Amino acid sequence: MREAHAINLSWLLRLRWGAVVGQAALILLARLGLEMPLPLVPLFATVGIAAASNAALGLWARRRREIQEWMLWAVMALDVVLLTVLLDLSGGPFNPFSTLYLVHIALAAVVLRARWTWALVALALGCFGTLFVRHLWIPGRDASAAHHHIDDVPLHLEGMWVAFGLASGFIVYFVQRVTRALAERDAELVAARAVTARNEKLAALATLAAGAAHELSTPLSTIAVVARELERRVELSPAGREDAQLIRQQVARCHDILAQMAADAGASRGEAFVSLTPASLLEQALEGLRGVERVRWEADGRCREEEVSLPARALSQAIRGVVKNALQASAEQTRVRLALAREEAGWRLSVEDEGSGMPAEVLARACDPFFTTKPPGEGMGLGLFLARAVLDPLGGRLELRSELGKGTLVEMTWPVERLRQFARLSSEASGASLRPPGE
Structure with a gap:
């Protein structure tokens, strides 16, 4: 929940900056374009308070402070009060942009619990009511004024149309972005739970x-x-x-x-990183493998030239397990094709067999531990599971594609830059452990 509050605050900060720019632009348009008599100094002072508070809040949030729900409510409540001041200085209840109260209420309904939302509704109703008191219910307030707001009914109606469009745009944009951000966070949590479950297994x-x-x-x-x-x-x-x-x-x-x-x-977490070429890694993985004569592999020129630091034993065992599965899935007279290629982010190894393929229900469980369709004695169903367990902490991926009657393609990728970071941290940790105490 606290992480959700942090996400909501980040989007609220962006919305407030948009509101500051929009309010300043509307004030200038009304004063210079429509030649409406507006008190520019108080209006821009109010907008300046919103900008200053948003800048201070942004600096405060960058320090990774713990975000509480009441803080979000306080920010929205400040915006409601500042909007009330702006409306009071520019026509009160006759200002068509009073519909912007709904933006704050809609945002509160999305990011706050019910009690905080109703509290903001009460505050907005109270602030909006004060505009009626000041501009309509105080006798003689506009008696000496040369201009009355009733003369601006056509302009008011046109402004209501513009205000409705702006309010709708703000609501839809913010709600969709917050919903998307929360969905991405939920997806990350699901992925983290999956990694935790694999680690437990x-x-x-x-x-x-x-x-x-x-x-x-x-x-x-x-x-x-x-x-x-x-x-x-x-x-x-x-x-x-x-x-x-x-x-x-x-x-x-x-x-x-x-x-x-x-x-x-x-x-692989505790294994020391060693530098070797991807071609050497692949040769190490295939060494002594039964049926290796049926393996055909190709690689670009960089596979024997570029060295990368990685946990060689764990990764070679992962590759070996995947190739072994491909050999077992293929008939004895067929080949298993390996392709090693350097991509922008790292290396990709493709292992393709000519077996019978897997149906969708088997493909969905292929990486589960101890799940196998092999006859007894030919495997325990751990090859793909262990390969993914080795690649995931390194920032790599294991992807499977298979169709019945068309064989199976397994792609293993590992990023170069992430491995360099791991290698640097591993060397630093090894150096620190070798230093005498007190140094």
Whole structure:
């Protein structure tokens, strides 16, 4: 709610500047164009108070102060009082621009709660009523005046038409802009909640990996010891000894996989940034991948020349997971195409397969953790989820496009400038941690 008040105040400041300019222009038009006898000094002094208060309020708001609802009401109440002074100096209730009271009431209805809105309505009614008291209900006020407002009825009616147009324009413009700003803020909140939810899932996944590593370490160690004892037995045949060695190798591999599971679950925040070319990153991601001979990739000339600082291990694992999905989704005789291109903001990697594609309901859930359509044993449904979890904190994106019978296209982008900022902050933090205490 406080953030909404800050947004409302920013747009209220802009509207008030527009009102100051409009009021000054109308006063000059009425005095010079229509030759109406107006007290210019008091009128411009009132407009000057509005301008000065708006400038002071803008400077105050830039200091990131906490905006309260009563502050918005106070600003609107000041505008109602200043409008009343301007109307009193330029015809009172006969001034057609008295309809501008409705602008303030409409704005209050949009940005304030009911009690504050009704309070502003009461203030506007009271101020408007004072104009009738001063200009109509005090006997003899205009008795000696050579000119009476009743003589200006045609001009008054024409002014009412202009005032209606201005009031309508102000209301529609401000309400639409505030509504749009609030919608953008709500969209940002939804995106922030989605990122928070993904981070919570990553934390749960890392906890699960750590627990699995802890629980499986003992039986794996036992298997490794037994395999070593079998390998040392003299009566074991050469084939049996090879099988024992294979068991030990696979157990060691299981140890390595379990040790890296937590880190692979989106631990790019704590990984040190290293400088390398995008081509080297891609080669690192494809190294040792099963079925890599079916991968065909192309890149522009800058991919082997321009270096960028990034979390190489996490990002290469993310790319590896996406390419692995593409290989598994394609038939053995088909190719997977990779295209690496330098764009204005950063790098874009496209991974396109020739598989059967995904229907809309599967595409909508493709990045959810543990969601997979693969047969048992071919995947856990974490590749796309982890890839997005790595790219999001870096300012990158992962986008999917797929149609049944036409394959799937996955595009991964990561911005260069954002990565440079991350690398600089990472190096500064590393340098600070290495300094002796007291320096």
